[in-house]
Amino acid sequence: MLVSAKEMLNKAREGKYAVGQFNINNLEWTKAILLTAQELQSPVILGVSEGAGKYMCGYKTVVGMVKGMIEELGITVPVALHLDHGTFEGAKACINAGFSSIMFDGSHYPIEENIEKTTTLVHACDVLGLSLEAEVGAIGGEEDGVIGSGECADPNECKMIADLGVTMLAAGIGNIHGKYPENWPGLSFETLAAVKEKVGDMPLVLHGGTGIPEDMIKKAISLGVAKINVNTECQLSFQAATRKYIEEGKDLQGKGFDPRKLLAPGFEAIKATVKEKMELFGSVGKA
Ligand SMILES: [Zn+2]
Secondary structure: OEOOOHHHHHHHHHHOOOEEEEEOOOHHHHHHHHHHHHHHOOOEEEEEEHHHHHHOOOHHHHHHHHHHHHHHOOOOOOEEEEEEEEOHHHHHHHHHHOOOEEEEOOOOOOHHHHHHHHHHHHHHHHHHOOEEEEEEOOOEEEEOOEEEOOOEOOHHHHHHHHOOOOOEEEEOEOOEOOOOOOOOOOOOHHHHHHHHHHHOOOOEEEOOOOOOOHHHHHHHHHOOEEEEEEOHHHHHHHHHHHHHHHHOOHHHOOOOOOHHHHOHHHHHHHHHHHHHHHHHHOOOOOO
């Protein structure tokens, strides 16, 4: 079922676990994530960046693919289809296309403008029963060509945005998109605790879930993180499995060139990564 992320995240926050957001790029990615969620009876959030949306021929194509797949694969666990780091225009386009959840990333605007644009989207999402994620304090690393550097959000600004009525809040706590550098100082739990104190029960979102040590993930969940975004890690496991298949010359044997065979090891690798994350986040059996 395609649903808003609100209920699954409130349950996660209360139950002290987190729901994974796994970004999709194509049919194989989507199928691997949905099947794993169903097998493990876990709620799941499918993330779509604006770049990936364009790559998949637009948001309507994405909605059609995901809805069709949920029906034809017999997926019964809660699935949210979520715009990741949306612009204001992108958010409006995804609302119109039938997404069930939206992230508006106004973190690069002055706080007044972030508040104004987020407020408009709170109303638009409320009318349709969609969940809305807002961001305060830019998250480091590269996302669709935008590079930042592991900032920490201002807890007072977090409260201002949370009070607008968003469903969930992404606050920078030293996390970074992509691979973490050797000299990364780790998550700022002081910032996380200070944000939590200001925003109360609102589910918090941890971006850049690839490569954060397990003990830090668990501590973040205990401090109110209820949604964790994973993107790069699925890309890396897909790449490694595909490279192995080619390097072993399997594409040259028999019908090994058949795309359904060529993409199968990468597909299985994504499934394994998603399973590992759902187990770590504690969402298995929570559907
Ligand atoms: Zn992110």
